[in-house]
Amino acid sequence: MTERALRLGTRRSKLAMAQSGQVARAVEALTGRSVELVEITTYGDTSREHLAQIGGTGVFVAALREALAAGEVDFAVHSLKDLPTAQPDELVLAAIPKREDPRDVLIARDGLTFDRLPEGARVGTGSPRRAAQLNAYARAHHTRIETVPIRGNVDTRIGFVHSGELDAVVLAAAGLNRMGRSAEVTDFLSVDFVLPAPGQGALAIECPAHDTELIAVLAELDDPVTRVAVTAERSLLAALEAGCSAPVGALADLLGDGQAVTEMRLRGVVGTTDGVTLVQLSVTGPVPTSHGDAIALGRELASEMLAKGAAGLMGERAS
Template structure:
């Protein structure tokens, strides 16, 4: 075995409990795939150290740039991101080598006393750092004839759950995938149906990135790619890109891929944009056939995302994205 083949692969990851947990799971799969040891390298990003609301610091790329810098500098061989944190434009020097099978994309409610959203009292304080969630949670409460107070929060999973345990908040809303990967899913009091709250584009999926010029590693990591997940998140991110919105914008999207036959699958894409107070939402969906061929599948998924974005913009979506939480 050559020296290079026996050298541990360095996996760049954010240092949070969740990031280390999900990167550790990927590392184990890469060990089995390549036969090489994998070493986790914790990297602090600007989004980790800033306490500003994401909409104030720009949102897009704040959890990603430092990892990408480490890749380009040769400090790590590949990196694992939460896909929803990735900017929609892919740098040519880096390859999105794999998008593994997606975890549950839904949002989850963690409420005091085991309450569901519909059981929360009028005026309940619900914590979330996401304008997207604020918009849809407020709209949901309005539809129930009630009012909630959405409270901007930041911090890791433990800190956010602590707001409920301490009684400071009645509930918080987090990604189901993160709670499951961090082995904290027992805190969930309700899995929120996407018909009430659409998740962030790419939520629940991971992105495995490496330097594009490292063709051998790119090819090996591609074995972890799940074509159905890749097609779904491609449609969602195409919608986000066509809306010219960043990952901190109040945009929700979810694509479902369903088999229609041996050579064709059906992709159903839903999107939403809203004001953070929930008074106005633009929510539309579209369905299209996606060929089995990988290249054609991604091209069609991208087209569906752009088409739905055009429809949403025609309904006034651009004006709603400017009204964010500050």
């Protein structure tokens, strides 16, 4: 008797369908079972308000988790940066596959890079984190940009540039890569001046905690290096008590001497959206060998950032 298809819950956007399709094919290769994509509309997809106004945290996730709890789907794929830092007991992150490029990118008119944008250029982004760092970078280089709040899918956002309404928009490299649209990028923004969102570029594969057989299968897709890095980043976010739409950037990377990896560096930033004030710090320590070690690294950095005044710079606190 043929086993029924596994049901994978996914948002309906082109990006979500592309990344869920990649996971579906990987699971099919592992199990020999077919995987059916079940499209689910989330509140974040239907609301036209900006993320900070609707709470940000979990708005792209709740409907998928409800479908998991109701048994309507067997597992779900999320962009990790959209997940609240608190994990429900009844669900488990069975796999965090190898991370895509975590950087932010610019798509600008006339092929412009960020450094060549004209004075007063209108740059679209839905992210307070991006606005804070882009404005700070512009101020440091004695120029001025206007960050314009935008919503919408990738086509909508890029359309603002093509129509001439905006000079540029900032998007995540990972999403464009997964959609096969990286050729449209006019500038890859260095993490040295724009730190990504915690977990940016990584996917989270979630399933019910009681389904031990499926957990074991999905665990084959887990990348330990990515998991420990994003655990540290999300620990920083949690310790700052910030939601996923707060102006917080973080990136953990591995350091070595060319022969072996010896340390992990965790960088974090919090800033006002006008870029006038940033708290940007880093900590470096041994490569975490456990979930607890990664969490401790994030908490250490959060403590230092809070001591430098980070709490007063965050517009959204976790509820």
